[in-house]
Amino acid sequence: MRVGILALLQESNTFISGKTTLEHFQQDVLLTGEEIRKYFADSPHEISGFFQGLKKAGIEAVPLFAARAYPNGVIEADTFDQLLEQMMQELKQAGTLDGILAAPHGATVAENHPDADGYWLGKVREFIGPDKPFIATLDLHANLSPAMVEATDALLAYRSNPHLDQLETGLRAADLMARTLSGSTYPTQAAAFPSLAINIQNQNTSQYPMSSFYDQISAASNGPDVISHSILLGFPYADVAEMGSSAVIVTDDQPEQAQEMAWAIERKFLAEKDEFEPPFISVEMAIAKITSKTETRFTLLDMGDNVGGGSPADSTFLLHALNENNIADSFICIFDPQAVKTASSVTIGDSVDLSIGAHTDEQHGTPLNCTAEVLSLHEGKFSESQARHGGFTDFDQGPTAIVKCSSGITIMLTSKRIPPFSLAQLTSCELDPGDFRIFVAKGVIAPQAAYQEVCDHFIQVNTPGATCADMKQLDFKNRRRPMFPFEE
16 A cells, blocks of 8 residues: 655735745745655654554555745745645656545645635545545644535544644544555544634633633544544634634544534534633733742743744834833844844944844834844754644754843844744753743744743733734634624
């Protein structure tokens, strides 16, 4: 038996002006053939799970195409067409395949195909025909579409946020493929699409209300014929018709049971919808809390500048607040290539005048003009060996400068946008996390997997920006209507 492996992963934020280009994929992952196996061999990623699971089952894994880019704006039409053309070319040249394991993200938007994942999964199904098993994994933040469900035999989503179970999800998908090819299992699936967008602030699966909700769904989804249950919390920063929560049930040749169980989850979603709407903490409230508890180590989660959600990584609302309040034992990372160049033009230990942050657009504050001491300069490459959000292992934030402004705040300036998924971002630049009481991490849930090791408490701060937690502040034009919380 030979099973082809495909992947196209990108989370697309339609509320930012920049587009995702082919270069963004080339900077992260754009591979074919055996290079895919080499890259993902030992990573905590679902693709690694595909390889490991198929090997265990004695099935040949045939890596064909893998593309991944960091969250950003929608994919340019030409780029998406090129990626799909390359994918289909590899598929055509693969010879006879007995099935396909695929890793779409589920919240990918292209200029020419708003439901990009549904489109490319449909093209693959069209090519392989209706009878060969086609099983795919999904990010928990997928905006599921009927087209994704129709194209595949089974969809299995991550179950943790931060995403720490990607490898496990890939293993589950490979095991299901092996059982399907052996004839012992016949997967059938059904989905439900409640008119509900879940606030990203409440999407931590280890905390209430999500932890309780997941436990209840797991208990209700047991049964001899139930293969998998998946809860998709959705990606709220995509203005597409598919945006919102959903559920997928996969059964062993019991399609009616799958549909009834999916509808039961939909009813539960809607019955508990008010639980998913959190209170918001302002910048001023967050500063008051960290200044009143001087013995507590905090991580301020900058939700309006969530890099893992596609934001520009240069918001300055929290930077200004820390500076104005002289909170010296603080650390923040800002994407600012020009500031890196300016800092790199002087000798380490010297001071330099800098204009830091808020250069991408007008949504994310104003630059901080300050005189700062240049502490060190670095190439900006680092690795993470443990399972962290997104399955990323190798990072490159470009030339990096560590500076300290006159108020005492330590600022990491980077030449490339980088999500705060690893403490190696600090240690690779000779920074000891133990030296700081206050961290600013530009994210919502994802950074918690790394930063929980060095702080006592997280504060999710409702900063303005392209990923603001209050969805009602976003100008949706294409979402479903009515939908909670927009319409009661």
